[in-house]
Amino acid sequence: MLIAGFFFIVGVVLNTSAQDLAMLITGRILLGCGVGFANQAVPLFLSEIAPTRIRGGLNILFQLNVTIGILFANLVNYGTAKIKGGWGWRLSLGLAGIPALLLTVGALMVVDSPNSLIERGRLEEGKAVLRRIRGTDNIEPEFLELVEASRLAKQVKHPFRNLLQRRNRPQLVIAVALQIFQQCTGINAIMFYAPVLFDTLGFGSDAALYSAVITGAVNVLSTIVSIYSVDKDHSNDLHKGFGIFVVVMVCTFVSAFAWSWGPLGWLIPSETFPLETRSAGQSVTVCVNLLFTFVIAQAFLSMLCHFKFGIFLFFSGWVLLMSIFTLFLIPETKNIPIEEMTERVWKQHWFWKRFMDDEYDGKAVTNGDFAKKNGHANGFDPTSQL
Numbered sequence: 001m002l003i004a005g006f007f008f009i010v011g012v013v014l015n016t017s018a019q020d021l022a023m024l025i026t027g028r029i030l031l032g033c034g035v036g037f038a039n040q041a042v043p044l045f046l047s048e049i050a051p052t053r054i055r056g057g058l059n060i061l062f063q064l065n066v067t068i069g070i071l072f073a074n075l076v077n078y079g080t081a082k083i084k085g086g087w088g089w090r091l092s093l094g095l096a097g098i099p100a101l102l103l104t105v106g107a108l109m110v111v112d113s114p115n116s117l118i119e120r121g122r123l124e125e126g127k128a129v130l131r132r133i134r135g136t137d138n139i140e141p142e143f144l145e146l147v148e149a150s151r152l153a154k155q156v157k158h159p160f161r162n163l164l165q166r167r168n169r170p171q172l173v174i175a176v177a178l179q180i181f182q183q184c185t186g187i188n189a190i191m192f193y194a195p196v197l198f199d200t201l202g203f204g205s206d207a208a209l210y211s212a213v214i215t216g217a218v219n220v221l222s223t224i225v226s227i228y229s230v231d232k233d234h235s236n237d238l239h240k241g242f243g244i245f246v247v248v249m250v251c252t253f254v255s256a257f258a259w260s261w262g263p264l265g266w267l268i269p270s271e272t273f274p275l276e277t278r279s280a281g282q283s284v285t286v287c288v289n290l291l292f293t294f295v296i297a298q299a300f301l302s303m304l305c306h307f308k309f310g311i312f313l314f315f316s317g318w319v320l321l322m323s324i325f326t327l328f329l330i331p332e333t334k335n336i337p338i339e340e341m342t343e344r345v346w347k348q349h350w351f352w353k354r355f356m357d358d359e360y361d362g363k364a365v366t367n368g369d370f371a372k373k374n375g376h377a378n379g380f381d382p383t384s385q386l
Helices: 002-016 021-049 052-080 088-094 097-109 114-119 123-134 140-154 159-163 166-184 187-200 204-230 240-258 261-272 275-307 310-329 338-344 367-373
Strands: none
Touching: 002 021, 002 088, 002 097, 021 052, 021 114, 021 261, 021 275, 052 088, 052 204, 052 261, 114 123, 114 140, 123 140, 140 275, 140 338, 159 166, 159 275, 166 187, 166 261, 166 275, 166 310, 187 240, 187 275, 204 240, 204 261, 240 261, 261 275, 261 338, 275 310
């Protein structure tokens, strides 16, 4: 999170003071690096520190703040577009320094997660942090689970290679699929190009920005709903009634996304990977998401020119496909401790359970065999590391 904050601050400085296109592009690249680091670290951190019963809602707060940021960005753009003299864009880009500073200062204030401390051998610190964030002294069972998970994680020397093993395939497939599907809903095509779409529909440039603010507000409000429910061709004479109808439909679409694929596309991968591959898995998740965000953003205008209204039929087809995928292949993870996902979720799923045989050196073995092979035939006592 600190690295993300550093990238954001430097990127903002370059963009705000840009004297040529090269500075703008360089600043934009650094901002993109900041997004990558933040998207990697924040959902993972939230999933590791959150109590099981509110993990979903707490993690979706991450998405809520993203939507609030989008709304504020739209409001800032709307306001700075009114500034005469041609310097409004600098103010717009410069104000991004406020959340950048908040992230950096916040990263200095938060503690490491108990999982991270325990994995680095700082057991007493991990126990103290766990006791503090849970607000109770009765944390021994959860602490012992974390120690055991850490022991298993340390046996994995190559987490990215381990991601490809058979027993990790369900989590990897679902994490990658969720990121592809999330972008194939067309949400970023709508959010990125809302001003272009509304201008095309005859709203005019000012009304287009205003309409983008509306969609941003709907995004925020609908994400709040998710927190509680989880745990034409160019035309300047479009009839006003049709224009309003289009705005309503766009808002309906954004609303539906904001309480489903928006937050849950980030939540599910962050809580389903086991500790030994969790960071690597989240890295792949973020990478795939940003890659397909880039692909959709680059392809959308060309697709709109060629497909016209058919572009929305294209995205609708993807939504149907991903709905079927969700119905049959995404298990329920609500109220399941992260360390118990394998036993209580993946090994119980009608399809994914076939991938859950324990493996060692490429061979399927039983838990007992694995224990013997590692010198723990009589069972592992996590307190032995204390």
